[in-house]
Amino acid sequence: MNNYVVLPIIIPLITGMVMVVFKNNIWLHRILSLLAIALIGVDAVFLLEQIKTSGMQTLYLGGWVAPFGITLVADMFAALLVLVAAIVVFCCLCYAFSSIGSERERNYFYPLCLFLMAGVNGSFLTGDIFNLFVCFEVLLVASYVLVSLGGTKIQLRESFKYILVNMISSFLFLIAIAYLYAITGTLNLAHLSVRVAEAGQGGVITAVAILFLIVFSLKAGLFLFFWLPGAYSAPPTAIAAIFASLLTKVGIYAIIRLFSLVFYHEPGVTHLFIGILAAVSMVLGAMGAVAYWDVKRIITYNVVVGVGFILAGFASFSLVGIRGSVYYLLHDMIIKALLFLLGGTIIHLTGTGKLRDMSGLIRLYPQLGWMFFIAALSLSGIPPFSGFTGKIFVTTGTFQSGYFWLGGIGLLTSLLVLYSVMKIFMSVFWGYTSFTTESEKGTTKGLLPSMTFLASLTIALGLGAEGIHAYVDLAVAGLLDPHIYIDAVLGGNGR
Amino acid sequence: MSIVVGILFAIGTYLILSKTFLRIVLGTSIIGHGVNLLILTMGGLKKGSPPLRGLQAFNFTDSLPQALLLTAIVINFATTALFLVLSYRAYKVLGTDDVEQCRGYADE
Structure with a gap:
């Protein structure tokens, strides 16, 4: 029993409700939302240390013990994701202060972000499938x-x-x-795992597993991503960045959790299927990213490629592959937020998303240009940055499990990803500077700090990958051995 | 019971595949009811026994699916209300309730 586990869910919920009451006090909204997100981050760090020293933390809501009541479970994987989500949302909110506009701020933008955060953290921490x-x-x-x-047409x-x-x-x-x-007659994830293991994963349970896979693929944008480019390019930059870094990741988290804890008995069927879907979404996403000449379109298709790559590592279902998936998942949350914020800033400055209409921005905005360069390299996994660690582990993992085609497609698509973001870099920042300070549509004032922080974070995560190695390995161990999770949740009862 | 669920799903799917906003919203609502009935059926339908585990523990109704159902109904109600309001607003702003005319990126 550990009450820290429930805090990431109730802090944003309660703060959001309080904020709704004070509708017109925007400064109060800003301060309270930052405070709430910071508290979640601190709580996640506490949880990380507790899990590292004494194993997974659980909380039985209302005192009802495991198979009967709703359980909250914080394992290393979930706690890491809660921490990174808090960091990313913090940066996106700082960006939103000077970009979102007072109209949206007055119409409950900050409370909504906090409710979103409550849902995201709840999905990460819950140990009950209906609660999920x-x-x-x-x-x-x-x-x-x-x-x-905002209610614009698009x-x-x-x-x-x-x-x-x-x-x-x-x-x-x-x-x-x-x-x-x-x-199975139960909803608790740990109990489900026990029951499925007892009964054996027959044809019916595998069919249900595939149904779950379809559901989460729709949410994560794995192969079934037809809704994603439209929905992620419509809202303002800060919102799109939060979506790109969190919403698809929740779907990925659910796939990884269910298929490592409950439906892990038939990897030849389910995990191969995940691998095929991952390969197809990598290829289609890369094609979309290469084909368009529009900043927003290119970066939204890169979200799809990222989803495919994370699950390619998971599909290999080996120690190294899953370690790569966890590293890449953490990296992807940061880099997608950074990329969306940078792309949104470019559009904000020039007033257009079309690559052919702009050039030579680096003369006026050198910091923006170099940050975009770092983000582009990190996205495609060039060594000093954070994408590299995940990419090398995922590729090794797929090769070890004999999925050579999957690893090969992963490497090939990262080249295409590099091409697609370099296309943005070259046509936006290089070339003849036709653009003057008079013709700019907005300023970078107040926008740069959050992006600089995210960019330095991707460098730090790349150089200091060794530092979080202990945490990631604990997360991977928890994912590979379901008994750790089951023992933490059920203890002795339920066996 | 499962036949009713099937009929509800068929009607809902037909409505979702049609073109006007209102029909699509109604379609999702009907599928929602189909899903609720399905959850109820999956708990096992028993005749008239209380949802309590008494001393004679032979015959009791599983009350968990009903609890799930209640939650699902509330969520479905909220999302349908939001969806209706949004489609009305979309109709006002876009000037059409035909999804065929809502595609394309030409006007961006």
């Missing part, structure tokens, strides 16, 4: 409002599609839960 559904809905409802907040059009797709995937999620409950 509820947390998904919390974050989705907040994201529906955030996508449409936002309304894209949010209609976004809501429809996500509602249908939520229904499929409920159906899958209903079937799983009918088969």
